[in-house]
Amino acid sequence: MKNKNPKFSIIVNLKAGSGHAKKIWPIIERELKRKSFVYDCFYTKAIGHAQELAKEIAYKHECDLVLVLGGDGTLHEVINGLLFAKQKNPIPVSYIPTGSGNDFAKSYGISNLPLEALEQIINCKNTKNICVGHYIEQIGGREGYFINNLGIGFDARIVHKTNSSLTKMGLNKLNLGQFSYALKGFSAFLTQNTFELIIGDKHFKRAYISIVNNVPYIGGGIKVSPEMSPFKNGLELFVVEKKNIPSLLKILRLFILGKIDKSPYVHRIKNKKLAIKTKNSQFIHLDGEEFAKAEVNLRIDTQTYPFWQLTN
Numbered sequence: 278m279k280n281k282n283p284k285f286s287i288i289v290n291l292k293a294g295s296g297h298a299k300k301i302w303p304i305i306e307r308e309l310k311r312k313s314f315v316y317d318c319f320y321t322k323a324i325g326h327a328q329e330l331a332k333e334i335a336y337k338h339e340c341d342l343v344l345v346l347g348g349d350g351t352l353h354e355v356i357n358g359l360l361f362a363k364q365k366n367p368i369p370v371s372y373i374p375t376g377s378g379n380d381f382a383k384s385y386g387i388s389n390l391p392l393e394a395l396e397q398i399i400n401c402k403n404t405k406n407i408c409v410g411h412y413i414e415q416i417g418g419r420e421g422y423f424i425n426n427l428g429i430g431f432d433a434r435i436v437h438k439t440n441s442s443l444t445k446m447g448l449n450k451l452n453l454g455q456f457s458y459a460l461k462g463f464s465a466f467l468t469q470n471t472f473e474l475i476i477g478d479k480h481f482k483r484a485y486i487s488i489v490n491n492v493p494y495i496g497g498g499i500k501v502s503p504e505m506s507p508f509k510n511g512l513e514l515f516v517v518e519k520k521n522i523p524s525l526l527k528i529l530r531l532f533i534l535g536k537i538d539k540s541p542y543v544h545r546i547k548n549k550k551l552a553i554k555t556k557n558s559q560f561i562h563l564d565g566e567e568f569a570k571a572e573v574n575l576r577i578d579t580q581t582y583p584f585w586q587l588t589n
């Protein structure tokens with residue numbers, strides 16, 4: 278670190294990873310004390326609280342670093358809070374992944390061993406800018422940022438089913454979070470219908486999944502956009518159409534195996550700016566957090582935010 282005695286503001290979601298964070302935080306705190314780091318710690322109390330905390334930290338601007346301990350959802354909220362604060366000199370972010378999916382950490386190259394992730398922060402000497410997706414939803418008038426993905430249709434329905442079920446917590450405790458995703462995937466398959474999707478001048482009449490990716494992974498390590506990276510300024514959108522059930526099943530199999538990029542039946546668009554419209558109400562998620570069930574008209578582009586962490 279440049280500054281020998283940097284001040285940390287730490288945002289901790291003890292609920293992340295179905296309680297995994299609760300086990301990891303005391304280990305990190307002991308290490309911070311042992312190394313005599315100065316820090317303030319803030320515990321999240323509910324959905325949306327991490328965003329509020331991050332905004333307040335940015336407004337006060339009294340620390341050198343915002344350290345996030347939680348999952349993708351917590352990091353998503355913190356980045357939103359920091360970006361909405363519109364700081365002149367943005368406070369860099371560091372991250373110790375303790376969620377169930379940790380897709381951002383995999384994409385950035387952050388160790389999944391908490392003490393190693395802390396070392397990546399302590400040994401870092403320079404900030405690295407990451408690219409994040411920025412959206413404006415014109416019908417509901419909402420705006421925000423995503424670090425990993427924005428999904429419409431089938432996978433957002435899975436998120437809805439997974440997040441609203443007790444199965445996720447139980448299966449996460451058994452380290453079977455991905456199995457929970459697959460289980461809910463099957464149930465979403467039985468209920469998801471096709472929808473009309475307009476992307477720029479392209480019209481998809483029977484869209485089934487549409488995902489905008491900033492990173493390669495989704496759903497806890499399923500590789501969907503191998504060429505994406507948080508260090509590249511750009512997004513990749515893919516659309517799966519349902520022609521018939523056998524072809525859809527083939528595509529979904531490739532999706533689950535992390536080989537969807539091999540399918541010639543998937544439409545891909547790479548760009549820094551995207552315009553996406555749905556013709557009817559659909560489930561939508563941002564970084565695995567439910568956004569809405571609504572008809573949407575989205576304008577998407579990118580922004581950057583500084584990170585303070587070495588990569589693996």
Ligand SMILES: Nc1ncnc2c1ncn2[C@@H]1O[C@H](COP(=O)(O)OP(=O)(O)OP(=O)(O)O)[C@@H](O)[C@H]1O
Pocket residue numbers: 290291292293294295321322323324325326347348349350351352354375376377378379380564565566
């Ligand atoms: N005190 C709290 N009680 C209940 N929920 C909380 C609390 N603090 C934060 N949350 C919510 O917990 C949810 C899960 O957090 P997060 O996404 O970080 O962990 P995860 O779902 O286990 O990890 P991942 O997204 O990597 O799979 C988020 O929606 C967050 O807003």
